[in-house]
Amino acid sequence: MNGSPLLAAFRRDVLQAWRRRADWLTTFFFFVIVVSLFPLGVGPEPEMLKTMAPGILWVAALLAAMLSLPRVYGTDYADGTLEQLVLAPQPLAMLVLAKTVAHWLLSGLPLALMAPVLGLQFGLEGEPLTVLFWSLLLGTPCLSFIGGVGAALTLGVRGGGVLVALLVLPLYIPVLIFGAGAVQAVATGTGAGGHLSLLGACLCIAAALSPWATSAALRVSLE
């Protein structure tokens, strides 16, 4: 019984997103387009693209995750659903957790699944490509968790869309370093284990703490 409101909140978000598929596909295609712009900007030399690939894919993932943030609480805030969630007897942090997982499933997971294909375009092969997938799989939930705090803080704020970038991107830096570092480490032959472990540690901290911060921020925004 205890898990069902959590599951309901999760299902509601996924269902809404499914009915408005175009919203989430925009973020996905943004990721693909940004990644494709880099070879056009820096030139098609395969060796250079290969070394730049992890950084490019990860920075693009960061930007895509950030762009999808306003939608997590934005519509619920606009139509009053968020107030009902705050008033609900269930702990707000749990509902936030459910919404964050839904957000990751809709915006983070597609990026992780698409990344190996884009990696192939940059000449990544074999183990680096696998590590790229795993690093994004571990890293994108971090982005959803950390970003949730920024999304909640900027609800109903003037210029919220740009502001959220200013708040969230500096906090994304460790995820970027460990994520892109994992792929580079395996490409240079030092092994990605350390980076992936640190990425996992980031995920643990973010998953444990960010729902509390997000729910505190939501309460402030609804005052």
Added chain:
Amino acid sequence: MNLFKFSSPQTFYPLAGRLAPLFWGLAAVLGAVGLYIGFFVAPTDFQQGDSYRIIFIHVPAAWMSMFLYLVMAVWAAVGLVLNTRLSSMMATALAPTGALMTFIALWTGSLWGRPTWGTWWVWDARLTSELILLFLYIGFMALHASIDEPRRADKAAAILAIVGVVNVPIIYFSVKWWNTLHQGSSVSLTKSPSMAATMLAGMLVMALAFWMYSIAAGLTRVRSIILERERNSAWAGAMQEN
């Protein structure tokens, strides 16, 4: 004497008004002494010549930039937990000073790097994390500025500051490891030659001067914030008429 008496903006305003000139004075005297030691007493460095003398500005600014973020976050957290208005006002008052210190540290570091390392900027762990600290300050101020209602702005900015404090060590270590992974020991800040006693003395005096300046600037700014926010209260109105 009950110190909590001064947790109300009305009683703190005159106290800050009395204390601020004291700290301004201390900052000026200590700054003059520190600069005198720095420019005339401290010996010329045998490796870097006179260019090292920017250390007397650079290092205190870098120390204050990190310390002030912590102080700001503590005031913001106190304001969030105890719901005291003055604490949040203190946090808001300290943010611009902290950002200024971070900027000075980056600027002087760049000026120092040109003659000693031959480049304006390296992606060294300390420089990079100082840059990120500047972003965190800017984020705090931008969030506070974009919310019109002051109390809501205080609380939202407080949450951001607390999240930032949790993240600062993670950011610092991630940048440090990233740096050791990418570039070798082309530049080493940690292996500095042991410092002459007068250099250390000058640096400590300058650090105290920066400290006093930060307190003075914080008190002066918090007075403006108090007046701005309390302009509709009876005591602030009465003061304007006098």
